[in-house]
Amino acid sequence: MARIFTLLVLLFTVSQLSAQTLTGSFEYDGLLRDYRLYVPGAYDGSQPWPLVFNLHGYTSNAAQQELYSQMNVVADTGHFLVCYPNGVLESWNVSLPGGSQADDVGFINALIDTLSAHYAIDPERVFTCGMSNGGYMSYKLACELTDRFAAIASVTGSMVPTEAAFCNPSHPIPVLEIHGTADPVVPYLGLAFSLSIPDLLDLWIGKNGCVGDPLVIPIPDINLLDASTADLIQYNDCEEGTEVWHYKVYNGGHTWPGAPIGIGITNQDFNASSAIWEFFLRHSPAGPSATNDADREIAEVTAFPNPFSETLNIRLPDEERTISVFNSLGQLMWRGSRSGDFVLNTVQWPAGIYWLQMTGYSKASSLVKE
Numbered sequence: 142m143a144r145i146f147t148l149l150v151l152l153f154t155v156s157q158l159s160a161q162t163l164t165g166s167f168e169y170d171g172l173l174r175d176y177r178l179y180v181p182g183a184y185d186g187s188q189p190w191p192l193v194f195n196l197h198g199y200t201s202n203a204a205q206q207e208l209y210s211q212m213n214v215v216a217d218t219g220h221f222l223v224c225y226p227n228g229v230l231e232s233w234n235v236s237l238p239g240g241s242q243a244d245d246v247g248f249i250n251a252l253i254d255t256l257s258a259h260y261a262i263d264p265e266r267v268f269t270c271g272m273s274n275g276g277y278m279s280y281k282l283a284c285e286l287t288d289r290f291a292a293i294a295s296v297t298g299s300m301v302p303t304e305a306a307f308c309n310p311s312h313p314i315p316v317l318e319i320h321g322t323a324d325p326v327v328p329y330l331g332l333a334f335s336l337s338i339p340d341l342l343d344l345w346i347g348k349n350g351c352v353g354d355p356l357v358i359p360i361p362d363i364n365l366l367d368a369s370t371a372d373l374i375q376y377n378d379c380e381e382g383t384e385v386w387h388y389k390v391y392n393g394g395h396t397w398p399g400a401p402i403g404i405g406i407t408n409q410d411f412n413a414s415s416a417i418w419e420f421f422l423r424h425s426p427a428g429p430s431a432t433n434d435a436d437r438e439i440a441e442v443t444a445f446p447n448p449f450s451e452t453l454n455i456r457l458p459d460e461e462r463t464i465s466v467f468n469s470l471g472q473l474m475w476r477g478s479r480s481g482d483f484v485l486n487t488v489q490w491p492a493g494i495y496w497l498q499m500t501g502y503s504k505a506s507s508l509v510k511e
Contacts (some may be wrong), residue, residue: 180222191421196272233275291315292421299338318338320338353378367408370408399414
């Protein structure tokens with residue numbers, strides 16, 4: 142299939158580039174397909190960066206998903222590019238009734254190539270996530286385009302049973318599902334055209350060869366006015382280092398946790414965009430652009446207890462390391478260079494999710510303050 146590239150605002154010199162959302166389009170399979178690309182100000186093209194696709198829901202669009210998810214704020218801190226593609230007729234082809242019939246798998250595959258031709262993108266650190274229909278599409282990409290993604294995430298999405306039946310990923314792939322138990326659009330317990338979330342998790346637990354009982358981490362109820370609480374359920378013992386994680390939002394609606402726009406019961410105890418990036422960081426393979434030694438060294442950094450309260454003990458190698466602690470919004474809470482064991486005073490930190498990262502490296506560890 143011939144592809145005619147019509148890059149609208151993509152060719153910038155490094156000196157001209159600042160934080161901005163650019164737009165582009167190209168013809169694929171007889172259709173003009175378009176997208177938005179957020180480029181943080183820190184990007185200069187000197188090193189390959191991760192790329193995250195963030196797919197909109199049914200009847201929504203790329204601009205609305207960019208505004209609603211607020212992932213650009215996390216990208217500024219996390220140093221990754223975010224692409225918001227548009228589906229045809231405001232939908233993605235995942236076999237849902239009334240959905241698109243376009244070749245969206247082929248389009249996303251071509252879009253990876255398009256962006257990689259114009260930006261320094263690490264092919265080993267390409268990820269996809271999405272809201273509702275966009276979550277369904279992320280699962281479809283995990284099934285049919287496994288080799289192009291390091292991990293996927295879904296917020297309020299699921300899979301159509303027929304799609305699930307024919308899902309054949311080429312290898313295990315890390316999966317994160319964020320879902321409310323009171324979701325009225327994609328019900329937690331399923332519909333005729335939508336797997337229940339327990340069945341969805343079982344599907345991916347099986348495909349990833351996970352064993353053992355999950356680790357259940359209660360998310361601190363830091364917002365008493367959001368009418369919801371959440372648990373993080375982790376299946377960590379899976380093949381090839383993969384994981385299956387699930388943020389179960391009790392009484393949560395068809396919403397993106399942490400979103401500033403209220404369209405239903407929206408949990409504010411954690412931020413979905415930050416949680417997704419935290420999960421993706423855990424599954425950033427060391428490709429040709431990655432610092433392999435540094436990625437191995439992060440395993441030498443431990444923090445305890447977890448969950449923690451007034452103090453956090455950090456254990457580092459004997460050689461000095463620079464580490465950072467970020468909150469769930471990607472805001473820096475502490476940064477310093479240390480070696481050996483030391484203690485952080487966290488009395489003033491609010492309850493919630495934090496992540497510990499060795500500065501400049503891809504891996505991160507999640508922490509919970511009670």
